[in-house]
């Protein structure tokens with residue numbers, strides 16, 4: 001019986017503390033993966049005479065650096081993050097503004113308790129979903145980076161995924177997109193031992209081929225717990241018709257930040273602010289996310305089991 005209570009205690013502890021208490025002491029780590037629109041091409045223009053691509057260097061205030069936003073660089077070192085976030089990762093391309101910095105600034109702005117946000121850029125321009133399959137180079141590279149990001153503490157809080165433009169060229173690729181991307185999400189969760197890891201994916205705004213709508217429907221139709229889809233359709237594109245503009249990335253990053261914040265059950269006050277428990281409770285009850293509902297379902301289940309055991 002006492003081991004039962006001990007297990008119950010630990011179970012409650014796990015449910016209480018996972019998935020989503022953003023903590024100030026540790027890094028709250030986010031994986032950024034996908035292709036060019038995740039890496040960021042906002043402000044990148046192509047001189048059609050010379051074929052040379054250049055970034056205009058314009059950083060909107062929503063993408064400003066912040067001492068509380070770090071990025072894991074290509075040498076697996078934490079550095080203060082700044083645009084272009086993927087400069088040293090998606091090295092063969094000219095990088096510009098993507099959604100990552102906006103996302104991080106948004107999360108910090110809306111949840112003062114977050115502390116430090118650690119971004120792990122992994123996106124590679126032009127990649128297709130098959131290249132992200134477990135066992136392939138991009139998957140392994142990402143996992144190596146995530147492992148590196150956890151070396152001095154921290155917790156992976158979610159993955160931001162914006163990919164699929166390359167899978168709109170062939171009908172077969174578009175039609176198999178949903179199975180492949182679902183497999184990818186499940187593999188990431190399983191390898192990180194985080195079965196409910198929050199996923200924020202983007203439904204395509206554009207594509208390299210004609211089957212954009214098939215991939216979009218595949219994305220919008222994925223039904224996984226703790227997966228949220230934000231829709232980029234209609235956001236302004238660069239003249240190439242493929243890449244989101246800087247302005248569009250600012251809107252998208254905000255949408256992704258707000259989608260993520262729905263997972264966070266409560267605002268965690270910083271220790272130097274006086275706690276007002278009734279206020280915190282009120283805020284918590286105002287922002288019950290999916291993960292929180294899942295927790296509550298388990299809690300009810302555990303409680304009923306407990307009642308049966310003692311009766």
Ligand SMILES: *[C@@H]1O[C@H](CO)[C@@H](O)[C@H](O)[C@H]1NC(C)=O
Pocket residue numbers: 047048049050
């Ligand atoms: C493209 O490059 C050429 C040669 O450097 C330059 O003269 C031209 O102004 C550039 N065009 C644009 C639109 O930047």
Ligand SMILES: *[C@@H]1O[C@H](CO)[C@@H](O)[C@H](O)[C@H]1NC(C)=O
Pocket residue numbers: 046047048051052053
């Ligand atoms: C730039 O434009 C040229 C001419 O349209 C095209 O061939 C080339 O692929 C473009 N480069 C990039 C990186 O988009």
Ligand SMILES: *[C@@H]1O[C@H](CO)[C@@H](O)[C@H](O)[C@H]1NC(C)=O
Pocket residue numbers: 127128130131173
């Ligand atoms: C995906 O990209 C890789 C590398 O460019 C290519 O070899 C492959 O044919 C593409 N498509 C699929 C469905 O694997």
Ligand SMILES: *[C@@H]1O[C@H](CO)[C@@H](O)[C@H](O)[C@H]1NC(C)=O
Pocket residue numbers: 276277278279
């Ligand atoms: C705590 O917050 C609640 C709701 O905002 C307020 O009514 C109450 O007066 C506060 N209590 C203290 C001790 O500040």
